[in-house]
Amino acid sequence: MADVESLLTALRSGDRAALGQAITLAESSREADAAEARSLIEQCLLVAGEGLRIGITGIPGVGKSTLIDAYGLWLIAQGHRVAVLAIDPSSERSGGSILGDKTRMEQLAQHEQAFIRPSPTGGMLGGVARRTREAIVLCEAAGYDRILIETVGTGQNELEVDRMTDLNVLLLIAGAGDELQGIKRGIMESADVIAFTKCEGDARARADSARRDLRGAVQLLPSRPSGRRAEILLTSAISGEGIAELGALVETLHAGDRASGFQEEHRRSQSLQWLDSAIEQGLRESFQRDQGIAQAMPALREAVRAGTKSPFAAATELLALFRTGGAPRP
Numbered sequence: 001m002a003d004v005e006s007l008l009t010a011l012r013s014g015d016r017a018a019l020g021q022a023i024t025l026a027e028s029s030r031e032a033d034a035a036e037a038r039s040l041i042e043q044c045l046l047v048a049g050e051g052l053r054i055g056i057t058g059i060p061g062v063g064k065s066t067l068i069d070a071y072g073l074w075l076i077a078q079g080h081r082v083a084v085l086a087i088d089p090s091s092e093r094s095g096g097s098i099l100g101d102k103t104r105m106e107q108l109a110q111h112e113q114a115f116i117r118p119s120p121t122g123g124m125l126g127g128v129a130r131r132t133r134e135a136i137v138l139c140e141a142a143g144y145d146r147i148l149i150e151t152v153g154t155g156q157n158e159l160e161v162d163r164m165t166d167l168n169v170l171l172l173i174a175g176a177g178d179e180l181q182g183i184k185r186g187i188m189e190s191a192d193v194i195a196f197t198k199c200e201g202d203a204r205a206r207a208d209s210a211r212r213d214l215r216g217a218v219q220l221l222p223s224r225p226s227g228r229r230a231e232i233l234l235t236s237a238i239s240g241e242g243i244a245e246l247g248a249l250v251e252t253l254h255a256g257d258r259a260s261g262f263q264e265e266h267r268r269s270q271s272l273q274w275l276d277s278a279i280e281q282g283l284r285e286s287f288q289r290d291q292g293i294a295q296a297m298p299a300l301r302e303a304v305r306a307g308t309k310s311p312f313a314a315a316t317e318l319l320a321l322f323r324t325g326g327a328p329r330p
């Protein structure tokens, strides 16, 4: 694994191309890459963990990328190095908005102290990329100490992102309608900070009243595992209002969670969730690679489609085939 060693050395020295390559390796679903990817991540885990992992969610168009551009620059001004993992569910189908995201993070994208990585979701349900945890670890090993994870909020995504971040920021547009923004309990419950975006000029008064309403609603939610409830801010990535306030609040919450021991405890339970999801992924991948399954699958799919076999019966048959490798039952 000489390649892994040199990739690791380059990555640790701050070589951005090497970090990009490392993430590509981690995201690879080729069996041939699996051992190298594992070895790389194992070694990076030894030096990772010092970063603050921040989830940024909200519906498409709410202003996540634009806010990250401004917030990222603020973080850099505080002496941090910033990695952005932008997880884009539309990118796979349409080749779509990744380009848009890059242009919306134009200033950050050009900055020496920033690394931006758009990742397709890889067809995962929920829309969180398959290897986001691994990518976080690689970014931290490369010396990035503030990791921003941009995901489209759908309700399901927040829960997934919550399993890999220390703090979550939910972005909302004041007055855009709760229904439209899919504001459901689950989404609000996973937020440590809620920021109304685009609050410059005339929009500010509307946002002020939306903030009052939301404060009431947040009081009715259960508190976060940290024992807090979401704080609500008004921001504008265009005018810059509220960006420093957001940055300072996140740092304060982070410092509190470290001092109280909550962050460590939280990360331990996230490790267990990582274990579970690594097992699930491993099983799914070896199932998909299994030759016997590949052979049996088309006929069974056809039978299910034609209604001659139930989905449940077909799944049972496939799983039995997978377990036994096709050997006759004892």
Ligand SMILES: Nc1nc2c(ncn2[C@@H]2O[C@H](COP(=O)(O)OP(=O)(O)O)[C@@H](O)[C@H]2O)c(=O)[nH]1
Residues within 6 Å of the ligand: 058, 059, 060, 061, 062, 063, 064, 065, 066, 067, 100, 101, 104, 197, 198, 199, 200, 235, 236, 237, 238, 239
């Ligand atoms: N007026 C205003 N427009 C904004 C602001 N932030 C983002 N936008 C605009 O909102 C649109 C969507 O922004 P984008 O960052 O791509 O949203 P995302 O899909 O959540 O990443 C773009 O046209 C931005 O220019 C803001 O603070 N004020």
Ligand SMILES: [Mg+2]
Residues within 6 Å of the ligand: 064, 065, 066, 101, 150
């Ligand atoms: Mg975006």
